[in-house]
Amino acid sequence: MPDHNVIVRTGEQAPGLTILQRGPDNLEPAFSSASESFVTSAERFYVRTHFEVPRIEASLWRIAIEGEVDRPFEIDLEELNGMPSETRMALLECSGNGRIYLDQIQIGIRWGLGGVGNAEWTGVPLVALLERAGVKPGAVEVILEGADEGEFLPPQHETPGRIRYARSLPLKKARKNEVLLAYRMNGEELAPRHGYPVRAVVPGWYGMASVKWLRRIIVTDRPFHGFFQTMEYAVWERRHGLPTLVPVSEIQVKAQIARPAPHEIVPRGKSYRIRGAAWAGESDVARVEISDDGGRSWSDASLLGDPIRYAWRFWEHEWHAPEAPGPRVLMVRATDFRGLTQPMERDTDLRDAAISHALPIEVQVC
Ligand SMILES: Nc1nc2c(c(=O)[nH]1)N[C@H]1C(S)=C(S)[C@@H](COP(=O)(O)O)O[C@H]1N2
Ligand SMILES: [Mo]
Secondary structure, three states, X not given: OOOOOOXXXXXXXXXXXXXXXXXXXXXXXXXXXXXXXXXXXXXXXXXXXXXXXXOXXXXXXXXXXXXXXXXXXXXXXXXXXXXXXXXXXXEEEOOOOOHHHOOOOOOOOOOOOOOEEXXXXXXXXXXXXXXXXXXXOOOOEEEEEEEEEEOOOOOOOOOOOOEEEEEEEEHHHHOOOOOEEXXXXXXXXXXXXXXXXXXXXXXXXOHHHOOOOEEEEEEEOOOOOOHHHHOOOEEEEEEOOEEEEEEOXXXXXXXXXXXXXXXXXXXXXXXXXXXXXXXXXXXXXXXXXXXXXXXXXXXXXXXXXOOOOOOOXXXXXXXXXXXXXXXXXXXXXXXXXXXXXXXXOOOHHHOOOOOOOOOOEEEEEO
């Protein structure tokens, strides 16, 4: 394996992104900037890293496929590029997106509304590599391991020393054709901070599943209980009345307002076009509603374009701003084709992940 202990500083090249943390870099665009066009450019796409960005020498890069397989192998970039590829749209949302709206913020990056973006990814379906390796009967999961590594300092976290970023997928999802080993984003080579040279893209799942700087794929015969699977990115699920930690997985249905921005001044008594985007994990957005009285009454927004599975859908609503000046709370909520609607209240079992209840966006009418 090549040496990747050299780090790259990415924050300097981040005009228009708010720096939530430096080294490791966590960078957030305004949601209006991320959603300015249907495809979010790499420059406007949020950056979530847990460790320094590894610098990778592409010509030496190999991805290993091992574990519960008949024929473990390594593949280099040239060979990966030569395999049949797919190009598809997929939104990534960090499971901490919207965290500033939680009453009690726990450990974690303080994302506003910008921890989400929609891009076009090109790569090889993971299933093609799994088939070539031959998954053994009895296998249940696929662990994706990144090249980035480091240590969290106590007392914030307890880790077994230096760890690499790794997440697992159940085989059922790993075998779905939409799960890509992507080497292009919006038609261009991946930027270092977005996973160069190869990252996983797991459409429909929160961002933590889309492992960047992919170096190893390990098929296992038991569920993975790694740090980012249990300590981080895990939520309480009640089974038989007992809370059990389960890994965060599918993106929950959600809509966000891009315009007006939080605290924007809006002229009273005039028409104002509210716009934004909505997304629905493994389903499609069926309906978006808007409230201008903090969630007491709702009207339908218009959905734009056609649904594209795993991408976001734009919506807009012609709003007649009230005559009376003062603060006003706008809210938006989406419903998917399964009939699931965003809840009004935060479910605290979700800890500080999967923030999908309707968020209050305060504006000033004047
Ligand atoms: N190797 C590696 N992969 C990773 C991460 C990471 O820190 N290391 N962060 C994850 C998280 S939490 C998110 S939300 C997405 C963010 O991808 P982006 O930075 O390209 O937007 O990458 C995921 N993949
Ligand atoms: Mo994330």
